[in-house]
Amino acid sequence: MDETRGDGGLHRIVFDAPARxxxxxAPLGNGRLGALVHGGTARERISLNDGTAWSG
Incomplete structure (x- = not known):
């Protein structure tokens, strides 16, 4: 993983290989709704998780 600075001062993360x-x-989300993105461009997989399904 390499952190670079793109145009306009925005940050982006560049991975050197797809997650196997x-x-x-790579985790994405806001704490209640989350996703994990893995795989390559030919076959990408997205695993979703919703916090409202958990009752404690």
Whole structure:
């Protein structure tokens, strides 16, 4: 993973290889709704998680 500074002062993260499994996935979300993105461009997988399904 390499952190670079793009045009306009925006940050972006560039990975040198696709995540091979769920454990290497890039996490996305806001704490209640989350996703893990893994796989390559030919076959991308997105695992979703919704916090409202958990009752405690």
């Amino acid at each position: 499994s769920w454990l290497e996935a």
